[in-house]
Amino acid sequence: MAALSDQVDPKLEAHTELVNWVIQHGGAVSKTVRISQDASRGVHLQVKADLPSAIPKETKVINTPISVSMSWYNAVGYESPHGSFPKYGVDFPRSWIDQIGPEETSAFFLMGQYLRGEEGFWYPYLRTLPQPGQLTTPLFFGEEDVDWIQGTGIPEASVERIRIWERKFDEAITLLEESGFLDCERFTWELYLWASTIITSRAFSAKVLSGAVQPDDLPEDGISVLLPLIDLPNHRPMAKVEWRAGDEDIGLIVLEDVAPGEEVSNNYGPRNNEQLFMNYGFCIAGNPTDYRIVHLGVKPDSPLGQAKARQLELFPQAAKNVEEHYYIFNPYYPFMAPETPMEHSIFSPALFNALTVMESNVRERKMLEITEDTIRIIPGYGNNHSIYAALAQISFELIAHSTNLKASAEDLPEPTNLNHIHSQIYRNGQILIDESALIIASWCIARGREHKRGESWEDTKALLHELMERFPAGLLPDDVLSRIRVRILERPSLITKNGELYRLGELFSLLPAEMQQPSQTCFQHILGEASQNVPPMASDPQSLFATVICLLIATYNSPEARSRLPSRLSCWVAFLLEQYPLPSDAEGVSEPLELFQEYAKAVNPASWAAGDGVDWLAEDSGWLDAKWLHWAWIVAGEEMVMIPLDPFDILKMEGSLSMLKQACLYVPQE
Numbered sequence: 001m002a003a004l005s006d007q008v009d010p011k012l013e014a015h016t017e018l019v020n021w022v023i024q025h026g027g028a029v030s031k032t033v034r035i036s037q038d039a040s041r042g043v044h045l046q047v048k049a050d051l052p053s054a055i056p057k058e059t060k061v062i063n064t065p066i067s068v069s070m071s072w073y074n075a076v077g078y079e080s081p082h083g084s085f086p087k088y089g090v091d092f093p094r095s096w097i098d099q100i101g102p103e104e105t106s107a108f109f110l111m112g113q114y115l116r117g118e119e120g121f122w123y124p125y126l127r128t129l130p131q132p133g134q135l136t137t138p139l140f141f142g143e144e145d146v147d148w149i150q151g152t153g154i155p156e157a158s159v160e161r162i163r164i165w166e167r168k169f170d171e172a173i174t175l176l177e178e179s180g181f182l183d184c185e186r187f188t189w190e191l192y193l194w195a196s197t198i199i200t201s202r203a204f205s206a207k208v209l210s211g212a213v214q215p216d217d218l219p220e221d222g223i224s225v226l227l228p229l230i231d232l233p234n235h236r237p238m239a240k241v242e243w244r245a246g247d248e249d250i251g252l253i254v255l256e257d258v259a260p261g262e263e264v265s266n267n268y269g270p271r272n273n274e275q276l277f278m279n280y281g282f283c284i285a286g287n288p289t290d291y292r293i294v295h296l297g298v299k300p301d302s303p304l305g306q307a308k309a310r311q312l313e314l315f316p317q318a319a320k321n322v323e324e325h326y327y328i329f330n331p332y333y334p335f336m337a338p339e340t341p342m343e344h345s346i347f348s349p350a351l352f353n354a355l356t357v358m359e360s361n362v363r364e365r366k367m368l369e370i371t372e373d374t375i376r377i378i379p380g381y382g383n384n385h386s387i388y389a390a391l392a393q394i395s396f397e398l399i400a401h402s403t404n405l406k407a408s409a410e411d412l413p414e415p416t417n418l419n420h421i422h423s424q425i426y427r428n429g430q431i432l433i434d435e436s437a438l439i440i441a442s443w444c445i446a447r448g449r450e451h452k453r454g455e456s457w458e459d460t461k462a463l464l465h466e467l468m469e470r471f472p473a474g475l476l477p478d479d480v481l482s483r484i485r486v487r488i489l490e491r492p493s494l495i496t497k498n499g500e501l502y503r504l505g506e507l508f509s510l511l512p513a514e515m516q517q518p519s520q521t522c523f524q525h526i527l528g529e530a531s532q533n534v535p536p537m538a539s540d541p542q543s544l545f546a547t548v549i550c551l552l553i554a555t556y557n558s559p560e561a562r563s564r565l566p567s568r569l570s571c572w573v574a575f576l577l578e579q580y581p582l583p584s585d586a587e588g589v590s591e592p593l594e595l596f597q598e599y600a601k602a603v604n605p606a607s608w609a610a611g612d613g614v615d616w617l618a619e620d621s622g623w624l625d626a627k628w629l630h631w632a633w634i635v636a637g638e639e640m641v642m643i644p645l646d647p648f649d650i651l652k653m654e655g656s657l658s659m660l661k662q663a664c665l666y667v668p669q670e
C-alpha cells in the first residue's frame with residue numbers, strides 16, 4: 001500500500017485528492033490497482049495493466065478508516081470505547097433524529113455536509129460523487145429518455161418511489177422546521193432526492209462498523225454507511241469480494257485472482273436488473289441474478305386472499321413478512337438448492353404455490369395447507385389440476401407481458417446515451433425471462449398433453465426436441481435455449497407422469513379398446529343431434545365435456561361395463577363420485593346445457609344406445625339423465641383447464657395477437 005497519486009488516472013484530479021485524504025486518515029490503496037474512468041463504466045477500479053501477473057485472492061485492495069465513514073452515528077455524535085463519530089458541524093436536534101429515524105437522518109446529514117461545501121470534513125469525498133443534476137437513475141430521466149422505459153413498469157416504480165420519498169421528506173422537513181432548526185430552506189426536495197439516491201446507490205449496511213460500534217447499538221437494518229473509496233468499485237454479479245470490518249478500518253478484499261488490466265469489481269449483492277436500474281441507474285446484460293418481480297394483485301375475497309387472511313389469524317407474526325417473494329427467475333439463476341424441482345427453479349415457490357391456490361378448484365382447496373411460511377395445495381392424487389391451471393394462467397401472462405414489452409419498443413430509434421442503453425438492456429432482460437419461463441410452462445403443459453410417450457429418458461428428450469423445434473428461431477440466444485434444456489433435463493419435475501390433459505375426443509382412449517369406437521360413435525351421434533337441435537351446445541366446451549363425463553359415469557354405473565374398465569378410469573370416476581355430490585336442484589345450469597337437458601329428456605337417448613353399439617348404456621344407466629348431466633357439467637367446470645393454443649406462435653408477432661385457448665379436461669394419473 002502506498003500514498004502515490006499514480007494510483008489514479010491523471011484526469012481524475014479530485015479522486016487523486018480523495019485517495020490522499022483517505023491515506024492521511026490512515027487508509028490505503030494497494031499499489032497494484034488504479035482508479036480509472038470510461039464512458040460506460042464511469043469511475044472504477046482496475047488492476048494496473050503493467051503488472052507482471054494477476055493480483056492473488058486475499059489481496060486487500062482498499063482500506064478505508066472508520067474515521068472517514070459517514071452515517072447516522074455521526075449525526076448523533078456516537079461515542080464508544082472503540083471509536084467516536086463526530087458531527088463535523090451538522091447538528092440536528094436529537095429529538096428530531098429520534099422522531100424521523102436513521103434513514104431520514106442519514107439523508108439530511110448528507111445534505112447538511114454537502115451544504116457545508118469546502119468547509120466540510122467530507123468535502124474531498126463529496127466532490128468526487130455525482131453532483132445534484134448528474135444522477136442517472138430512472139427518477140432523473142428527462143423527456144428524451146422516458147420513451148425508453150415506457151411499457152416496462154419502471155415509470156410506475158419511479159412514481160411510487162417519488163411518492164414515498166416525498167412523504168418522508170415532507171414529514172422530516174416539517175418536523176425540522178417545528179424544532180426551530182435554522183437554515184431549513186436550504187434543505188430542498190431536490191437536494192433530498194440527490195442525497196437519498198447517493199445513499200441508495202453507494203451505502204453499505206451498518207455491519208461494516210461492527211468493530212467500532214457496540215453490538216447493542218448495531219441494528220439489523222435501517223442504518224446505512226457511506227465508505228469513501230470502498231464505494232468506488234463497480235458491481236459485477238457473483239464477483240468474489242469481502243468487506244472485512246476491523247476495529248479501525250474496513251478492507252475490500254478480492255477473493256479471486258484478478259488479471260492485470262482487469263476491473264476490480266465489488267458485489268452489491270444478488271440484485272436483479274430492476275433493483276440495479278432503480279437504485280443505481282444501470283442494468284447488466286445477461287445478469288445471472290436477474291429475475292422478474294410479479295405483482296399478483298390478490299383480491300381479498302379470492303381463494304388466495306382468504307387463505308392469506310386465515311394465515312394471519314393462525315400466525316399473527318407472519319404479518320411482518322410483508323414482502324411477497326413472487327419471482328420469475330432467468331434460466332441462469334444460480335442460487336438453487338440441488339433438490340429444487342424444475343418448476344421452482346424458474347417460478348419461485350411462493351409464486352408457484354400462490355398461482356396454484358388461485359387456480360385450484362373447490363375439490364383441491366380442501367387440500368389447502370397453511371403454515372407460517374407457506375400457503376399451498378398439498379400434492380396428492382388429483383391435485384395436478386391446479387398445477388396445469390397455474391401454468392396455463394402464467395403462460396397467458398408471460399405472452400401478454402413479453403408481447404407488450406416488444407410492442408412498446410417498436411418505434412424506438414437506436415440508443416444514443418447510456419440511459420437508453422440501460423433501458424434497452426432492462427427491457428430485453430425482461431423479455432428473455434418471459435420467453436424462457438414460457439418454454440418451461442409450455443413444457444409442463446406439453447407433458448400433460450402427451451398421451452403416447454412415457455417418462456423414459458429417450459421419450460423425454462424426443463418430446464423436448466419437438467417442443468424446442470416449435471420455438472421460433474432467433475428469439476432467444478442458443479446458449480439460453482440450451483440452458484433451458486438443461487434445466488428441464490437435470491431437475492425432477494413436480495409432475496411425475498405425462499398424459500393428464502385431454503381434449504374432448506381423446507377421452508375415449510381411457511376406455512378399453514373394444515369400447516372406444518362404439519362410445520365415440522354414440523357421442524358423435526349426440527353431437528350431431530345437439531348441433532342441429534341445440535346449436536349453442538356445440539360450441540360450449542363445458543357442456544360438451546359434461547356429455548362425455550356423463551357417458552363415462554353411465555359406463556361405470558353399468559355393472560357389466562365396470563368390470564372391464566381399466567383401473568385408471570375406474571379410480572378417477574370413483575374419485576369424482578366421492579368428491580362431487582349430486583346437485584339437489586337445477587340452479588345455475590348454463591342455457592345451452594338447460595336446452596340440451598330438455599332435448600335429451602324428450603328424445604330418450606338410452607334408446608339410441610343399442611343402435612350405436614353401446615349396449616351398457618341402453619339400460620337404466622342414467623345416461624344423459626338431466627340430473628347426471630347437471631352433475632357432470634359441474635365436474636367439467638371444475639376439472640377443465642384452458643391452455644394456450646400454440647403459445648409460441650404469438651411470440652413471432654405475426655398477424656393477429658389474439659390468444660387462442662384450448663379446453664382440456666384433467667384426468668389424474670394413478
Ligand SMILES: C[S@@+](CC[C@H](N)C(=O)[O-])C[C@H]1O[C@@H](n2cnc3c(N)ncnc32)[C@H](O)[C@@H]1O
Binds near residue numbers: 043044130231234279
Ligand atoms: C457505488 S458507485 C460506484 C462508483 C461509480 N462508478 C462512480 O463513478 O462513482 C455505484 C454507481 O456506479 C455505476 N456502476 C456500478 N456498477 C456498474 C456497472 N457494472 N456498469 C455500469 N455502471 C456501474 C452506477 O452509476 C452506480 O450508480
